[in-house]
Amino acid sequence: MILTIFLKELKDTLRDRRTIMMMVVIPILIFPLILNVFIGISSSFEKDAANKTITIGVIGEKNGFISNTLSKTPEQLGKCKIKFYADSASLIKDLQIDSIQMGIYSSKTFEASLIEKKPTPIICYFNGTDIGIKSRAEKYISYIEEKALNKRFKELKLEPSKVKPIVPLYVNIASDKEMLGKIAGGILPYIFIAFGFIGCMYPAIDLFTGEKERGTIETLLTTPISRLQILFGKMGVVVLSGLLASSFALIGLFLSIEMMDVIKNEQLLNVVHSIMTIRFILTLFLLLIPLTIFFAGLMIPIAVYAKTFKEAQSIITPLNIVVVLPAMIGFFPGIELNLSTACIPVINVVLSTKELIAGTLNLNYLLISFLVMGFLALISVFISYKQFGKESNILT
Amino acid sequence: MIQVSELRKEFKLNKKQRQELQTKEKTTTAVNHISFKCEPGRVFSLLGPNGAGKTTILRMLATIFAPTKGEITICNLNAKTNAAEIRNKIGFLTGSTGLYSRLTPHELIQYFAALYKVPNNIFNKRAENLYSLLDMHDFKHKRIGKLSTGMKQKVSICRTMIHDPEVVIFDEPTSGLDVITAENIIALIRDCKSQGKTVIFSSHIMSEVDLLCDDIAIIHKGMLLFNDTMDSFRKQMTSKNLTAEFIQIIENS
Numbered sequence: 120m121i122l123t124i125f126l127k128e129l130k131d132t133l134r135d136r137r138t139i140m141m142m143v144v145i146p147i148l149i150f151p152l153i154l155n156v157f158i159g160i161s162s163s164f165e166k167d168a169a170n171k172t173i174t175i176g177v178i179g180e181k182n183g184f185i186s187n188t189l190s191k192t193p194e195q196l197g198k199c200k201i202k203f204y205a206d207s208a209s210l211i212k213d214l215q216i217d218s219i220q221m222g223i224y225s226s227k228t229f230e231a232s233l234i235e236k237k238p239t240p241i242i243c244y245f246n247g248t249d250i251g252i253k254s255r256a257e258k259y260i261s262y263i264e265e266k267a268l269n270k271r272f273k274e275l276k277l278e279p280s281k282v283k284p285i286v287p288l289y290v291n292i293a294s295d296k297e298m299l300g301k302i303a304g305g306i307l308p309y310i311f312i313a314f315g316f317i318g319c320m321y322p323a324i325d326l327f328t329g330e331k332e333r334g335t336i337e338t339l340l341t342t343p344i345s346r347l348q349i350l351f352g353k354m355g356v357v358v359l360s361g362l363l364a365s366s367f368a369l370i371g372l373f374l375s376i377e378m379m380d381v382i383k384n385e386q387l388l389n390v391v392h393s394i395m396t397i398r399f400i401l402t403l404f405l406l407l408i409p410l411t412i413f414f415a416g417l418m419i420p421i422a423v424y425a426k427t428f429k430e431a432q433s434i435i436t437p438l439n440i441v442v443v444l445p446a447m448i449g450f451f452p453g454i455e456l457n458l459s460t461a462c463i464p465v466i467n468v469v470l471s472t473k474e475l476i477a478g479t480l481n482l483n484y485l486l487i488s489f490l491v492m493g494f495l496a497l498i499s500v501f502i503s504y505k506q507f508g509k510e511s512n513i514l515t
Numbered sequence: 516m517i518q519v520s521e522l523r524k525e526f527k528l529n530k531k532q533r534q535e536l537q538t539k540e541k542t543t544t545a546v547n548h549i550s551f552k553c554e555p556g557r558v559f560s561l562l563g564p565n566g567a568g569k570t571t572i573l574r575m576l577a578t579i580f581a582p583t584k585g586e587i588t589i590c591n592l593n594a595k596t597n598a599a600e601i602r603n604k605i606g607f608l609t610g611s612t613g614l615y616s617r618l619t620p621h622e623l624i625q626y627f628a629a630l631y632k633v634p635n636n637i638f639n640k641r642a643e644n645l646y647s648l649l650d651m652h653d654f655k656h657k658r659i660g661k662l663s664t665g666m667k668q669k670v671s672i673c674r675t676m677i678h679d680p681e682v683v684i685f686d687e688p689t690s691g692l693d694v695i696t697a698e699n700i701i702a703l704i705r706d707c708k709s710q711g712k713t714v715i716f717s718s719h720i721m722s723e724v725d726l727l728c729d730d731i732a733i734i735h736k737g738m739l740l741f742n743d744t745m746d747s748f749r750k751q752m753t754s755k756n757l758t759a760e761f762i763q764i765i766e767n768s
Contacts, residue, residue, distance in 0.1 A: 120630065123626070123629045123630060124630075127615075127618075127622075127626045130617075130618070130622070131615055131617050131618060134617040134618075135617060333613035333614075333615075333616070334609075334611050334612060334613030335612075335613040335614065335615060337574075337579065337607070337609065337612070338607060338612055338613075338627075338674065339630075340577075340579045341577045341578070341579060341602055341605065341607040342602060342627065342630040342631060343599045343600070343602040343603040343630070343631060343632075344599075344630055345599065510526075510579075510580055510581070511526070511527065511529075
């Protein structure tokens with residue numbers, strides 16, 4: 120009987136355009152669309168920034184070391200023009216109105232200090248809101264510093280290698296997979312949690328509040344099936360919708376990676392491919408199933424209680440923020456899956472997924488996370504059953 | 516057969532409802548001391564103004580609501596202990612019954628037949644008979660959402676009768692329907708009676724009651740004011756017509 124109800128509700132749900140939009144179309148299209156726009160805009164910005172000729176304001180001598188060095192900068196640092204200023208106030212003013220993009224101030228004693236082989240400061244002005252200008256300014260300053268250093272080595276007749284006794288080498292022992300998991304792994308659980316929630320939302324409201332609103336629940340309750348069977352049949356569809364929405368969102372993300380050249384680094388792309396194993400997908404669903412049941416169990420009592428579609432929507436939508444916000448914890452580095460975090464719902468799923476991607480998942484913590492989510496799912500099903508059984512709730 | 520004795524139904528009131536009703540009571544009594552009997556092959560009518568408690572009684576008969584007190588026996592089965600078996604024997608139709616608009620009539624009838632565990636071969640025969648009887652062949656595969664009110668009501672009738680119930684409960688079945696559609700319902704009630712089914716229907720339209728019923732119960736504010744045969748009601752009448760008599764009983768209560 121549960122299967123009969125499940126199949127009927129599934130058919131009914133799949134014929135609802137609004138649910139199909141939320142369950143299939145939006146999840147599968149959102150990432151290709153967002154990434155397409157994002158990559159398009161950012162690559163065009165990068166291109167523009169690299170090709171842009173910037174004007175550097177210089178306070179110092181016209182034939183001095185700084186202006187001479189800047190006029191001979193190699194093309195890979197980007198083209199630049201020099202404009203001389205007498206004081207820093209007018210330079211800053213021009214920087215503010217973007218008539219110049221960076222400024223270099225050297226004191227009047229700069230040239231003399233160079234000759235006397237003394238250290239001398241130079242000040243670099245830039246506008247931090249101008250994206251990419253800081254790194255470009257650093258490149259120019261490093262170039263000037265390198266030229267001054269080489270000049271001094273020559274004058275002192277020194278080999279550069281002889282004044283650098285230690286050559287440090289930094290070795291990262293974390294694998295690329297681990298790095299990807301810990302740094303970017305937060306996005307994956309966020310996606311499936313957010314879409315899992317949205318995927319459950321419309322069918323939950325449609326199958327419970329909608330049934331009340333349309334006046335179909337009364338006839339269903341006069342059939343010989345129990346309310347528990349009705350609840351399970353309907354809940355099955357709500358859970359399946361959540362799982363499908365999450366899965367379609369993940370499919371959308373992976374299609375974007377495969378087809379839109381999102382990851383340019385081939386090594387990184389290989390790491391992404393190596394993550395997508397059967398074991399990974401199965402473990403992900405092991406966490407997703409109790410999570411989606413928990414979501415369904417949260418929404419169904421509300422949907423049963425609400426008298427209209429609007430009322431249900433107005434209660435469930437803020438719940439979205441409460442549930443999905445903890446999923447953002449995955450974006451913060453340094454928060455690890457341990458005994459405490461494994462006991463916190465939603466957060467345990469996020470951190471377990473991150474660890475799963477990184478390949479550092481502790482099976483004990485995975486089990487605890489699964490048990491915690493399973494327990495909460497059971498409680499939420501029980502609450503749904505209690506609410507669905509209330510006479511005051513099931514009929515308007 | 517339906518037997519009801521000393522039926523009482525209380526509903527809990529929440530804070531908002533208490534404010535609306537301007538009461539401090541935590542419960543409200545919708546139905547009290549209701550007893551009656553409906554015989555097979557006869558049409559029993561529950562008559563009362565809006566809010567009298569008719570729907571509450573019918574929902575208790577259909578085991579949607581549990582009575583606070585009292586006994587309901589349907590087809591010799593106790594409603595408290597044999598709710599599922601009773602639901603298997605009843606058909607329930609209301610004037611405001613909704614249908615699944617994204618399904619076709621055939622899919623909907625098939626779904627309800629499955630819920631009532633009607634075997635496939637019997638379903639096919641019965642569905643075919645009902646489709647012919649109700650002239651549903653032209654629209655049985657169209658989405659319900661695209662059907663007219665009359666067509667939808669035919670689907671509802673078909674849904675009510677697909678498991679061939681022994682007892683048929685109609686809750687204001689013609690409410691809000693046009694004359695032609697209402698006529699289908701009246702024809703169905705007559706058919707049920709001629710087939711020896713127990714029929715109970717609620718209404719506040721006296722002419723409808725006069726046309727169809729054998730036994731009558733008048734209720735007001737949850738209390739039973741009159742319960743006898745239609746013939747006896749007519750004999751006791753002091754007013755010029757049935758509607759006036761009904762109003763007089765209500766006003767005198």
